[in-house]
Amino acid sequence: MKSSEKHTITALVEDRAGVLNRISSMFRRRGYNISSLAVGKSESAGLSRMTFVVDGDAKTVEMVVKNLHKLVEVIKVSDISEENAVSRELALIRVKCDVATRSEIMQIVDIFRAKIVDVSQDTLIVEVTGNEDKVNSLVDLLDSFGVFEVMRTGTVAMSRGASFEQDKSMNSPRILENAS
Amino acid sequence: MIKKGSQIVCESLLREGCNVVFGIPGGAILPLYQALPEYPELRHILTRHEQGASLAADGYARVTGKPGVAFATSGPGATNLVTGIACAQMDSVPLVIVTGQVNSWTIGSDAFQETDITGITLPITKHNFLVMDASEIASSIKEAFYIANSGRPGPVLVDIPRDVFVQEVEYEEPGELNLPGYSPNVSGHSGQIRKAANLINEAEKPVIVAGHGVIISKAYDELKELAEKAQIPVITTLLGISCFPEDHVLWTGWPGMHGMAYASFAIEEADLIIALGMRFDDRITGNPSKFALNSKKIHIDVDPSEIGKNIRVDVPIVGDVKEVLTRMNTHVGAATHPAWLKKIDVLKEDHPSLDIPETSKLLARQVVRDISDETKGGATIVTGVGQHQMWAAQHYRFKKPCTFLTSGGSGTMGYEVPAAMGAQVADPDSIVWSIAGDGGFQMTLCELATIAENRLPVKFAILNNGFLGMVRQWQEIFFDSSYVSTGYTGNPDFVRLAEAYGIKGIKVTDKTQVKTAIAEAMDHDGPVLVDFIVEQEENVYPMIPSGMTVYDMIEEPISEKVTN
Numbered sequence: 001m002k003s004s005e006k007h008t009i010t011a012l013v014e015d016r017a018g019v020l021n022r023i024s025s026m027f028r029r030r031g032y033n034i035s036s037l038a039v040g041k042s043e044s045a046g047l048s049r050m051t052f053v054v055d056g057d058a059k060t061v062e063m064v065v066k067n068l069h070k071l072v073e074v075i076k077v078s079d080i081s082e083e084n085a086v087s088r089e090l091a092l093i094r095v096k097c098d099v100a101t102r103s104e105i106m107q108i109v110d111i112f113r114a115k116i117v118d119v120s121q122d123t124l125i126v127e128v129t130g131n132e133d134k135v136n137s138l139v140d141l142l143d144s145f146g147v148f149e150v151m152r153t154g155t156v157a158m159s160r161g162a163s164f165e166q167d168k169s170m171n172s173p174r175i176l177e178n179a180s
Numbered sequence: 181m182i183k184k185g186s187q188i189v190c191e192s193l194l195r196e197g198c199n200v201v202f203g204i205p206g207g208a209i210l211p212l213y214q215a216l217p218e219y220p221e222l223r224h225i226l227t228r229h230e231q232g233a234s235l236a237a238d239g240y241a242r243v244t245g246k247p248g249v250a251f252a253t254s255g256p257g258a259t260n261l262v263t264g265i266a267c268a269q270m271d272s273v274p275l276v277i278v279t280g281q282v283n284s285w286t287i288g289s290d291a292f293q294e295t296d297i298t299g300i301t302l303p304i305t306k307h308n309f310l311v312m313d314a315s316e317i318a319s320s321i322k323e324a325f326y327i328a329n330s331g332r333p334g335p336v337l338v339d340i341p342r343d344v345f346v347q348e349v350e351y352e353e354p355g356e357l358n359l360p361g362y363s364p365n366v367s368g369h370s371g372q373i374r375k376a377a378n379l380i381n382e383a384e385k386p387v388i389v390a391g392h393g394v395i396i397s398k399a400y401d402e403l404k405e406l407a408e409k410a411q412i413p414v415i416t417t418l419l420g421i422s423c424f425p426e427d428h429v430l431w432t433g434w435p436g437m438h439g440m441a442y443a444s445f446a447i448e449e450a451d452l453i454i455a456l457g458m459r460f461d462d463r464i465t466g467n468p469s470k471f472a473l474n475s476k477k478i479h480i481d482v483d484p485s486e487i488g489k490n491i492r493v494d495v496p497i498v499g500d501v502k503e504v505l506t507r508m509n510t511h512v513g514a515a516t517h518p519a520w521l522k523k524i525d526v527l528k529e530d531h532p533s534l535d536i537p538e539t540s541k542l543l544a545r546q547v548v549r550d551i552s553d554e555t556k557g558g559a560t561i562v563t564g565v566g567q568h569q570m571w572a573a574q575h576y577r578f579k580k581p582c583t584f585l586t587s588g589g590s591g592t593m594g595y596e597v598p599a600a601m602g603a604q605v606a607d608p609d610s611i612v613w614s615i616a617g618d619g620g621f622q623m624t625l626c627e628l629a630t631i632a633e634n635r636l637p638v639k640f641a642i643l644n645n646g647f648l649g650m651v652r653q654w655q656e657i658f659f660d661s662s663y664v665s666t667g668y669t670g671n672p673d674f675v676r677l678a679e680a681y682g683i684k685g686i687k688v689t690d691k692t693q694v695k696t697a698i699a700e701a702m703d704h705d706g707p708v709l710v711d712f713i714v715e716q717e718e719n720v721y722p723m724i725p726s727g728m729t730v731y732d733m734i735e736e737p738i739s740e741k742v743t744n
């Protein structure tokens with residue numbers, strides 16, 4: 001598998017000063033590309049959860065996972081790109097609008113189950129939640145009216161069902177298979 | 181009991197079994213120094229440069245297998261440590277570095293001698309800490325030692341603001357380690373171990389490539405057992421040198437850019453590579469996409485992120501080399517591989533990489549060979565970086581484990597002086613020879629003062645070619661002998677320099693004087709510097725140019741061999 005694609009990786013990390021710095025330093029030093037990064041508190045006090053969307057082939061992603069594991073403050077890492085996972089992103093989009101275009105924009109917003117959260121004389125702010133592709137298509141559609149500003153949170157993701165993130169034991173057969 | 185932060189640092193170090201510290205004081209770390217007289221069991225060796233402290237701690241750690249400890253003050257003191265920290269990180273050497281930081285309330289204000297040393301060392305440490313309260317010192321130092329010397333070892337830095345050293349807190353022994361994200365796997369997966377043993381039992385042309393991990397985990401006996409039981413030739417990496425006795429029939433040299441040609445060819449011809457605690461560095465693989473395509477590969481390493489990084493492997497095993505070999509050996513059957521061993525002998529005959537030409541000139545290689553003979557292969561050899569390093573690795577015949585100290589991953593010139601000092605402190609009765617370059621020696625020679633002051637009987641052999649020799653060799657081969665900025669025409673008289681430090685100096689200009697000079701140095705009860713004025717334009721062979729393959733190897737040209 002040589003093809004470069006997007007992979008989603010989540011990590012449970014200690015919520016301490018400098019952790020983000022350590023992680024981004026590792027990505028930069030090893031030349032891995034993050035296309036989006038989202039961080040927030042987790043279900044446990046003192047721990048945060050991060051979602052990375054990484055560009056690269058399978059080998060690159062495997063090395064990203066291993067190098068994340070290697071950081072002392074990273075507790076769990078999972079590559080959930082091949083799993084059945086839910087991934088969502090929230091975006092705010094400031095669109096140009098006037099009396100003539102307003103209703104057409106509102107129709108599009110409806111189709112995407114998005115919301116208009118602010119209205120002014122000649123702009124609207126649209127709020128949309130969905131996976132990355134959905135957000136991309138809405139931005140593309142709205143672009144014909146004139147998009148002034150896009151603010152995206154980056155993807156957060158979770159695997160479906162009862163599967164939990166695997167722990168750090170690098171001898172899990174899956175990791176060993178990945179290594180070969 | 182109420183204690184100051186500085187006292188807690190000292191007690192924590194002692195509890196971890198540390199009894200030697202290398203360092204230099206300064207404003208931010210002064211409160212720690214002022215506590216030292218209360219702890220006479222903690223010997224402090226005052227170096228002349230902080231790089232000397234971090235590299236001495238590196239040499240100390242490699243010999244003892246315990247973390248080497250260094251102190252430095254904030255700002256320039258801390259930044260001077262950086263080269264030694266990077267060196268330790270690349271070669272998996274455990275260090276615990278304690279730096280002083282400016283007062284906690286001034287951090288971030290560009291205070292006098294403030295440097296963000298945890299930021300600077302982020303990519304060159306295994307981990308680091310900024311300790312903002314004295315109550316966290318004991319646990320941080322405990323964690324630092326554990327992280328530094330477990331799993332794949334490496335340097336850990338603990339940065340402590342000046343006011344935290346003087347802060348008084350109720351002192352408690354640190355509790356259990358609290359490192360939920362750190363649990364190195366040392367045992368190895370049983371199924372994988374069996375698979376590996378099966379591959380070994382089926383192989384017809386196996387080779388072992390033994391790296392630094394064998395030395396770090398002290399798997400000497402297990403390695404020997406595997407090699408002898410299944411009659412497998414043993415190749416080492418540069419940092420693996422001395423993990424297998426070089427007078428053993430199965431010893432097959434070391435491969436790569438300047439390694440023995442027969443070792444590189446053996447790897448190429450093998451049908452199975454058993455890689456132990458090594459990382460398929462580019463100095464070994466050359467072009468990784470053309471490296472050893474005829475073989476399956478078993479890779480045993482404690483660091484999962486090394487597996488599959490450079491080379492695709494068939495059976496990866498994450499674990500400590502000693503533990504994994506102990507278990508794997510029980511599944512490996514006896515074998516003899518007569519045809520393959522014969523083939524290795526033929527390779528050795530066809531590529532006699534270690535012959536030294538007959539000449540009346542004083543060749544650097546000959547000096548190394550003579551030191552090897554005079555010390556019967558039992559000395560601890562510490563090198564700098566360059567031609568002399570390669571000749572030391574090629575021509576010294578190591579018979580004792582863990583006796584070759586060199587900066588392999590980082591290639592740190594100047595390693596030869598402080599690391600030799602650290603090695604001698606670690607084992608005062610050992611014979612330590614520093615095989616030095618005239619270039620590298622001058623990067624850290626200020627430590628001669630430390631060596632004299634502490635009466636450390638290190639013997640220095642400067643292979644003085646008046647050049648940054650390795651770079652000159654590249655200029656000769658790849659840039660038509662255009663020697664830009666590599667001639668060292670302003671070298672000092674090293675003998676008089678040594679004498680200025682109260683160290684015995686001997687100058688050798690002729691081949692006939694070499695053996696007597698070495699013997700004289702060994703007889704002298706104290707440090708000695710021997711300045712060997714060697715042939716200026718001798719080259720290191722064989723040579724595989726960067727990124728190429730064994731088939732692009734340049735072996736020693738005949739014309740050079742016969743010059744007199």
Ligand SMILES: Cc1ncc(C[n+]2csc(CCOP(=O)(O)OP(=O)(O)O)c2C)c(N)n1
Nearest residue numbers: 566567568591593617618619620648649650
């Ligand atoms: C600190 C540092 N600076 C530069 C280099 C690049 N370099 C590699 S070998 C070498 C020449 C070393 O000269 P010397 O110590 O005299 O050893 P020789 O090769 O002559 O034996 C240089 C400059 C290095 N490895 N380390």
Ligand SMILES: [Mg+2]
Nearest residue numbers: 617618647649
């Ligand atoms: Mg030189």
